[in-house]
Amino acid sequence: MSMREVSAICGLLVQIAIGIWFFGAALSGQVAGETVSDAAARVLWAVLAMAVITIATTILGAVLVSIVRRGEMPDGRTDERDRLINARSSRNAYVALSMGIAGTLIALALGAIPVVAVYGVFSAMLLGGIAETVSQLTYRRLG
Amino acid sequence: MGKGRPQITNVIRRLRFDAGEMTQAALADKVGVSRQTIVAIEQGRYSPSLEVAFRIADAFGVGIEHVFGWSAGEGQQGDAK
Numbered sequence: 001m002s003m004r005e006v007s008a009i010c011g012l013l014v015q016i017a018i019g020i021w022f023f024g025a026a027l028s029g030q031v032a033g034e035t036v037s038d039a040a041a042r043v044l045w046a047v048l049a050m051a052v053i054t055i056a057t058t059i060l061g062a063v064l065v066s067i068v069r070r071g072e073m074p075d076g077r078t079d080e081r082d083r084l085i086n087a088r089s090s091r092n093a094y095v096a097l098s099m100g101i102a103g104t105l106i107a108l109a110l111g112a113i114p115v116v117a118v119y120g121v122f123s124a125m126l127l128g129g130i131a132e133t134v135s136q137l138t139y140r141r142l143g
Numbered sequence: 144m145g146k147g148r149p150q151i152t153n154v155i156r157r158l159r160f161d162a163g164e165m166t167q168a169a170l171a172d173k174v175g176v177s178r179q180t181i182v183a184i185e186q187g188r189y190s191p192s193l194e195v196a197f198r199i200a201d202a203f204g205v206g207i208e209h210v211f212g213w214s215a216g217e218g219q220q221g222d223a224k
Contacts, residue, residue: 002179079176080192081183140179142188 004082005140006065010057012133018050019126026119039118046122085139093132100124152212155185158203173202 022042034042104120159165167185171178176195183189184199191199200207 002177077177079180080195081180081189082177 002140003062005137006061007058008133008136008140010061011054012130012137014050014054014057015126015129015133018046018053022046022122023119034115036114036118039115043118043122047125085136088139089132089135092135093128096131097124097128100127150214151190152187152214153184153210154212155181155199155210158205158210162203170199170202174198 100120101124104117104124107116107120108114155170159167159170167181168178171181174181174195175198176191180189180191180195184191184195196207196211200210203210
């Protein structure tokens, strides 16, 4: 397992965990009556938490894998295959993000309350991030 | 990666064996790519660029035609006509 794969797996787990926490709170009614401003602030905190936790878990993951392997992890050299994988993963992320944004616009057009836009944008971001990470892991294993 | 299995074949495993069991990591260092990329190329999961193909051939001191081959599938043969 390379450093990139460890990083991707950690990122994926954090995205899923933050998503469950964020939408779990919303679905359980803890944020009932939330304004657009409140929701946006919560999204910003979630994004910040995601970045910090991803960095921390990636470092921890690298250390744990190194301990289990009893040696340093493979180097992080980037070559043409990595660039191809990144490009294809970004394309998939773009498609997922676009679908999420389009879904949000459709919901608003159908009369959803404005706070839904904030949740929709965050969902689209999560969807894009997860699509990119899953694509990277898949392409690294399959080709 | 991508559409179907690559039609490009290679004998990198045999060449590594002939080169005194050269490791994939050693070949990767010579070629300037990651070991994972060498693994993917060797297993036929990834078709390298022309430049990397030439570098691999150069690492073994042989011509590119001695490392890589191409087997046309039925679809490709039909398209070429």
